[in-house]
Amino acid sequence: MSDDSEFAHDRDARAGEYVLGLGDAMERLAFEREMARDAALAAAVAEWERRLRPWLNAFRPMSPPQALWERLSRSAFGLESVTAIPAHPKASGRLLAGAIGFALAAGIAFAVVLGQPSLLPSTTALPVAALLPKSAAAPVLVVLRDNQGGLLIRSIGALNAPAGKGYELWSLPAGATRPVALGMLVDGKARVQANAIPAGRGLILVSLEASGGSPTGLPQGPVLWSGAFAGAS
Amino acid sequence: MTPGIRKDDRVAALDDDLDSLVQRCSLADKAAFRMIYERESAYLYGIALRMTRQPALAADLVHDTFLQLWRNAARYDSRHGTARVWLATLVRYRAIDALRRTGREEHLTESPDIADDADDALTRLEESDGARDLLACLTGLEPIQQRAVRLAFFDGLSHGQLADRLQAPLGTVKSWVRRGLLSLRRCLDERTAP
Structure with a gap:
């Protein structure tokens, strides 16, 4: 050799x-x-x-800690967490602006995902917000505005509530202290009539409730998704 | 009335090509970054946790790997393997570097079943695509060579830690690994030769 x-x-x-x-x-x-x-x-x-x-x-996949995405998004995007619900409902301008920016960026991407004809509702719907899950294992919810001015909420991925439970949709306008119920998600989908959409900026939240929705008119269970939203001003 | 979203379509939409998502990250597409995280974080965390046995350290490694992806996505070159392999390799090397910095003797004493875990990993290997040649060649090695190579790859043991683990002199262990690697290479090259 x-x-x-x-x-x-x-x-x-x-x-x-x-x-x-x-x-x-x-x-x-x-x-x-x-x-x-x-x-x-x-x-x-x-x-x-x-x-x-x-x-x-x-290697066997293992679920990372739930807080990891929030930490990572802060590191990567230089924002306070875009998935966290603010401790005070008056979200800071910086957080809200960041969250809306993220939602718009996400919306553009989801427009690509949803741009496939079979995924689009029959109406011409434009993505306007993304509701990000607190758990990395849960799917993202995308919010689209349909051509009648209403909102369509769609889960990107299968979404089934635990037995006896349901997911309820809420709006929380900037400056408000009490969320307003918008209806239940059924099979990961919901539609909000145009006249029920809050004006101005705020958050859209989804909480885990009893199957028929919160009996008190306010969230009783944990908020599992949230996202910034800008309604008609 | 709006038509429903068919499950197959959802799956197809979610199965967006990871490589193109990485390319979108290089254009600062945050949604693409989030989608990669949702798809791959459990896989990467599984690698980091398996190798380090420390949840907090494993989370740090996954965090740093994703941050590296976000900041350096433009450096990803699909000619050198899929984005998934790229990410897995990044997190595995980070785990090795972290183990070399921090040591892991305490984890060895906490994990007497470590060899069983390596066998468990090999069971999954049989189920994975493209692994038949590697498995066939691995099983062709002498048992002690096979064990040394496996413990290094899956559990991140260094030469010195292997010597402790296998209760053999350092020089002997180095020889087992080296001969094992060269036999593995010879076998793989023969099996994959045209």
């Missing part, structure tokens, strides 16, 4: 050891510096990553 072949042999083994992760912190750092200068070494690492790739599918 030539020296070149032995050298290649050693390089390949070191690349495999790096991909497995066997070295200590200093060894890994030194290897990464060497890899940045040595294209053949980087290629050998890429080859090992390709060979061992199927093993990445062998």
Whole structure:
């Protein structure tokens, strides 16, 4: 065997050891510096990553902590959480502006998702807000305005309430202290008549209630989705 | 009356191509970022938690990996594997680096069933696509080589930790791993050769 072949042999083994992760912190750092200068070494690492790739599918998915998305969104977007309900119903202007910005960005994306003819209601509906779940496992709800001025709420993904429970929709205009019931979600869907939509800016919330809705006219269960909304001014 | 949304259509909509979602992240598309999080966070957290055995650290690693995605999505190159593989590789390397910084001896003592977990992972491997060649080649290794390679990949053990775990001298363990890797490579290259 030539020296070149032995050298290649050693390089390949070191690349495999790096991909497995066997070295200590200093060894890994030194290897990464060497890899940045040595294209053949980087290629050998890429080859090992390709060979061992199927093993990445062998890890069992686990639900991350519920608060992780909020933390991540703060880190990524530089906002206070866009999913949290403000402690005081008078949401700060910054939070509301951020939330509306997110909702509009989300709306644009959901327009792509919903742009498939089979997903669109028969009316020409435009996404106007996104209701983000407190749990990362729950689907996003998208709010669309139909051509009669009403709102359509649609779940992006299957949504079924626990037995004996239902999801109730509420509006909370900016500055208000009591939410107003807008109706129940049925199979992840709801429609709000134009004359029931609050004017101005505020939040739309969805809470978990008894199957027929809250008996008191105010949310009794936890708020599981929320999103900023701008009605007609 | 509005027509309902068919379940198949929902699934198809949700199965939006992850690679294109990553590309949208490079254009600062927050909704795309959220969709990737919803789809992949449990997978990435499962990797981080399995390797570190520390929920808070695993959450930190997933947080940092997604932040890296958000800030560096433009660096993703689909020629080097799918976005899912890219993210999984990022979080796995982050877990290894974190383990090397913090050590994990305490977790080894807390997890005497660690070898059983590796077997559990291999059971799932049999169910995954594209894994038959790797599994066939792995089972062709000597049992001790196979075990060393598995513990390194799935549990993030270093050479030194492997030596402790397998109760063998460091040099012997290094030799097991190296010979195991080279046998694995030879076998895989033969099986995938045209």
